[in-house]
Amino acid sequence: MPPVQSPSRGAVDAWRRVGELVDLERCRTATVARELDLSAAQLLALRALKPERPLPMGRLAGALECDKGNVTGIVDRLERRGLVERRPVDHDRRIKVLALTDEGVRMQAEIEERLQTPPAAFVAAGGDDLERIAAVLDAVVAELRDAREPGDACGAE
Amino acid sequence: MPPVQSPSRGAVDAWRRVGELVDLERCRTATVARELDLSAAQLLALRALKPERPLPMGRLAGALECDKGNVTGIVDRLERRGLVERRPVDHDRRIKVLALTDEGVRMQAEIEERLQTPPAAFVAAGGDDLERIAAVLDAVVAELRDAREPGDACGAE
């Protein structure tokens, strides 16, 4: 008798659809990035910035799950394109915060519009099923977030 | 009156959970790759190979959605690690097919075991909800596959 309950065939089967969807969405994201002439990291960075709330470089590094050293280059290129802006902060002159420029805000909106729109087949599922799906995925997301080790920051915070 | 039916709030909300899940799964995949000392592309390549069916380099390029020129380097590194093998083909001497070595098969099994296991919260949803979820996601996956342009190969075939 196994020490851990092995998941049912149905659960594994349903989870495989999630895997397929993840692959397709990764592809969709890559396509959107290409269409807008952005790299994958640049697109992630733009999505991590809120128009209202400028973010220190180090926080962006956490969101991108990469070293602060790499963020410098990514931001350099975004800044050269006029999408973001480095700004000093009054209370601590070591810190530079990142803010979206007007064009950056437009670009971000364009990205979100292309990625946030649910596929027709999803909408067609109807409110009842969608509510159940949302509830299940909520629990799954919470579990995966908790399971994530601190080192795996990956967009944390 | 809008030309296209705008999706309901509930649908957009539920779809956002899918987006969060996609992000978390991307992170999980990256973590597994790091743990096994593989790059993201190397992990994708290993997942694209079937133990029974060797794949020509060009087909792998299609599966990875990248140029054949890049596959050469990715396969070089996998071959150096003894995970895959280039083999000639009788009927066309231009072609080299890729086959998993025994160690490659073991590595692939390790990857699949770590990624295919559904989270506890997913299993806990129960057969009824999981069936509905599988049905909806099936339709969504089919739609996204169809919507994909030829250039967006991204694992096609």
Added chain:
DNA sequence: TATTGTTATACTCTATAACTATA
């Protein structure tokens, strides 16, 4: 001529570590 895989080049991302200027 067209195709398969390789080679070459230039750019981006990543990890690591040393460096600066602040604190």
Added chain:
DNA sequence: TATAGTTATAGAGTATAACAATA
């Protein structure tokens, strides 16, 4: 001394194009 951001370096992925061998 510790922290925020930069710089430097090396390995890997990507796009593009030219190339060799084969079809």
